[in-house]
Amino acid sequence: MKHLNLYKIEKYIILICIFTIPLHGIVTNYMRHNPALWNHFFHEYYHIFFYDYMSLAMIIAFGSFIGLVFHICKNARKTADFKNAKITHQAMQKQQDELENLKDMIMEKQAYIDQHLDLAMELGKNAQYEEMAVLISSLTSHVKRNYPDSFCKNALLNTLLQEKKIVADQAKIHCQFHIILPEHFDSYFSDLTITSLFSNLLDNAIEACRLCDPAQQDLFISLATDYQANMFIVHMQNSKNPKEIFAHHTTKKESRVLHGHGLTIIEDIVSQYHGTCKWLDEENSFSSQLLFQLPND
Template sequence: MKRGFTILFIELFCVQAFLFLGALLQEYALFCQIMLLFFLALTYRRIYLLARRSLKNAQEEAKFQALQKQEQLQKEQEQLFVSRKQETLAFQQATIRKLQTLQNYLKTNEYNKIQDYLPAITDDFQRERFHPICQDSLINAILADKRFLAMQKNIKVTYEVLLPEKSNIPSSELSSIFFNLLDNGIESCNASGSEAPFISVTSKMSAGFLAVHMKNSKDPAQPFNHKTSKKDIPNHGFGLSIIEDICAKNDGSCQWIDNGDTFDSVVMLRYQ
């Protein structure tokens, strides 16, 4: 690239030189004009090659950053899944201990303790038990974690998620769809200024396609421009491109619809 700019500088110098010589030496004006045209052609060709090289480098850099972000998201999803498995295991172990305690009270006929202890077990179970949202464990963990994060920001989240029992879509790619959609939805709700921000996610199957639809609050003063609203741009803004790449790989499509104070994300993926 540096060598190309050096050659371009030399060619521009030659253009200026023959332009000057053509005006100074009238007897060689024709020769100077021919050489001027020759170096102009070389200069335009060099500019075209440099521009194409710069564009190619920029595209490769964008793909590299998107790949890095995809790998980072995959690691985050795997960590989330491990964390949820550990939480579920801890809850199961705590429940077993409580049931063993209850069983010991039964063996020793300590009915008064049973009467006091049983409501506590029931309340804990209803409060702490893992409510599955869908049948996919990783996506289930993502949905639950994002809803927890949203609730901390006073964002109401509702899910109605149906997934195909058998699908050609890799689990990692499908989980990335939900992960990135919800990440974008929470970001949009935070910036919306709404008194009651919300996120609604639904998915259903039709004619061999899985349709995922997310509707969320949005700042009406900030029109959609296919970019992130976060200040940390190098680490964000790849969510939409990741989703679009996954759609392209799975014979699908996606739509981003700005309704002013709300935003619709519609993703279609062929699963058969």
């Protein structure tokens, strides 16, 4: 409250000086051209004090102006920080919602398979082998139709990759995933970390492909993971429009602000594992390489 009142006082001082100082100049100039009027209002020994007062007023006005500029800059910085915090919160909320959806999807798929396997076992116990064979054949067809690709042993990451591949296929983007995970991957990375990391990477790649020339037919996303010693390595390469120059935290449209901000989220995750990020713009393609330092077992 004290700073707010000081801010208001400084504004009033500046406004007063804006109007009074030019007015004083006009009046003084008029009186200087009328010596009789000047001598009537000012005695000679008042002149020195008069200019001292005006100098003091100018100093106060200048100081108030500097203070006002300082407050404006400070408020602008607070606004920018608040905006960034809001965007980060929205991005994290988006990742949290996506994580919950993926978990629900995994549970639904697993429940469907478990239910039919239990039913098949029950048919086998009752010697209903023909019905059992039909049910297993139907379940196999369902799995092949709804689980066309299996990329890794981690159910959450595998489901996320499947869903992103469906989105990419709809945009006619060829996806190639080669996923090798360390033995204790689940204990190294939380579910939210897995979702945030790979979802942001693939969302950025899909967006970059969509910004390419519509006539381009060879759009691609290549994602590979591997590990060596205590380092987990993520490498991704995707198509991009050569006219789209990589700018670290910017996007072309307001609706894509979460994707652009996703790079910051990825870098924050990597920094938590004392790793490094490398972004490389290669005109027609974009490469991302992430290194994570894993704890020694």
